[in-house]
Amino acid sequence: MTNCLLCLAPLKVEVGWDLKWLFNKERMCCSKCLASFEALEGPLCEICSKESVLSVCTDCEHKNRFLDKNKSLYRYNDFAKEYMKKYKFQGDYVIGAIFQKELKKLLSTNDTIVVPIPVSKERKLERGFNQTAGMLKLAGIPYEEVLARRHAEKQSKKTKRERLEAEQVFCLQTEECCQTEITLFDDIYTTGSTLNLAAQKLKESGVKKVTSVTLFR
Numbered sequence: 001m002t003n004c005l006l007c008l009a010p011l012k013v014e015v016g017w018d019l020k021w022l023f024n025k026e027r028m029c030c031s032k033c034l035a036s037f038e039a040l041e042g043p044l045c046e047i048c049s050k051e052s053v054l055s056v057c058t059d060c061e062h063k064n065r066f067l068d069k070n071k072s073l074y075r076y077n078d079f080a081k082e083y084m085k086k087y088k089f090q091g092d093y094v095i096g097a098i099f100q101k102e103l104k105k106l107l108s109t110n111d112t113i114v115v116p117i118p119v120s121k122e123r124k125l126e127r128g129f130n131q132t133a134g135m136l137k138l139a140g141i142p143y144e145e146v147l148a149r150r151h152a153e154k155q156s157k158k159t160k161r162e163r164l165e166a167e168q169v170f171c172l173q174t175e176e177c178c179q180t181e182i183t184l185f186d187d188i189y190t191t192g193s194t195l196n197l198a199a200q201k202l203k204e205s206g207v208k209k210v211t212s213v214t215l216f217r
C-alpha cells in the first residue's frame, strides 16, 4: 500500500523520517491525517472519558449508571465526522482499519468478551454491514454479537423520534448471557445513553461488569 487511505497522498514521501513504519503493516494513513485526529489526553472524567477537571464529571454524577467505565480515544472533531461519514454512509469499508493498532492494544489484552453495539436490521441492509463489528473484524479482534436491536412492529406508523427511540432498545441474541464481564465497542460516544442502555440490558441478564471502548467522543 503506497497511498494514505484517507487523503490518498502517497505515503512514501515520509520514508526518510522513520524507516520503521515501512515494515509496519498497520500503518495506513499519512502523518498529516493521523494528526488531524485529536487524541483525548485529559484531564478526563475517570468514568466516561469526557474532558473534565473533576475526576467524575457532572454527567456521570447525576446519571443512573449501568456502564461502569468508558474509554474513548479521539475527539469527535470535524475530521473525525468526515471520516465516519465516509466509513458509515459512503461505505468506504477499508478505512475502518486505520485504528486497528489502537483498538488491538485496548481490546485484545483483556480477558473480557468484546461485544459490538449492533445496528438495526434496516440499517445493516442499507449499508451492507455493521460498522462497529466491521472495525473489530478488520483489526482481527475476536468479538461476540451478544446484543441485537429489538425490532418494533409497524415502524411506519411512528414518528421519526419514536422510531429512533425504538431503535435504542436492545435484546439478547441468546436466552441468557453467561459472561461476568463484557466490553462494549461503539464508534461514537455522544451522550452515552446507547451504551448505558446496552449495559443495563446486560446487567439485567446477570453480567457483573460492563465497560466500553469508543473511537470518538
Ligand SMILES: [Zn+2]
Residues within 6 Å of the ligand: 004, 005, 006, 007, 008, 009, 029, 030, 031, 032, 033, 034
Ligand atoms: Zn492522509
Ligand SMILES: [Zn+2]
Residues within 6 Å of the ligand: 045, 046, 047, 048, 049, 050, 056, 057, 058, 059, 060, 061
Ligand atoms: Zn463522566
